[in-house]
Amino acid sequence: MKYFKAKYILIFLILIQGCKSEKINYFPSEIDIKWMYSINIHSSYKNEMFLKRIMITNVKKDKKNNKVELSKLYSDGSYYTYEIDENKKTVFRKSVVLAFNEGIVEPVQKIVYPDLTFKTNEWETLEQLFLVKGFQPPLRNFKPRSKFKMNHKVIRRNFKFKSRNRSFNDCIEIEGKGNASFIADTRSGPIIVDVINNEVLCNNIGLVYQKRSELTNASAFGNMELKKYLINKED
Secondary structure, eight states: HHHHHHHHHHHHHHHHHHHHHHHHHHSOTTOOOOEEEEEEEEGGGGGGEEEEEEEEEEEEEEEEEEEEEEEEETTTTEEEEEETTTTTEEEEEEEEEEEESSOSSSSSSSSOOOOOOOOOEEEEEEEOOSSEEEEEEESTHHHHHHHHEEEEEOOOEEEEEEEEEEEEEEEEEEEEEEEEEEOTTTSSSSSSEEEEEEEEETTEEEEEEEEEEEOOTTTTTOEEEEEEEEEEEEO
16 A cells, blocks of 8 residues: 555656646747846946846747747847747747847857756857957957857756846756957957856746856956846736
């Protein structure tokens, strides 16, 4: 009798765990969801800070053969389209239309998240520099767009994240590391950039926090840091 009770309890726990995992959603795709973010960009050169806000809205969604095509409109006019494979649990970026002149050097089409359940602990993506820029003549406003490989790793799971007097449950933290190089002046050698990116995604919310650093030893460029905070999410 004890054996059967233990067996049924085990089956029950497995079913509960299965139901719980089905409800986990770090990339919500419902139409008209809006995310408002505060973005702070800090430069070590003269200790300058740049502040802005941006809203991201799910504006279009189509589903076919267990694949969801989702388009996101940014308040600056940029337009991103993703494909979510519900079987493989992957998020694939299909297209990007930017509202400004600076383009994307890295491949536009690429897998962003190879496993939305994050059973895959480590993966690699191709990215590019987008924070570093020159602050001294003759390199003032020079912006390198070098490509590099970013190695991502899940460093925390199932934790409560607190940000700006708000708490979020069932969160996961991803750390990405990579390095790139570029030549700003042919009279000097390549400048090395160390890149560190941390993201916190929370269940049924999506991205709630991001910190990205692009670090150099070049006095004309210095170090750049971006912090992105979720202000509000509207369903």
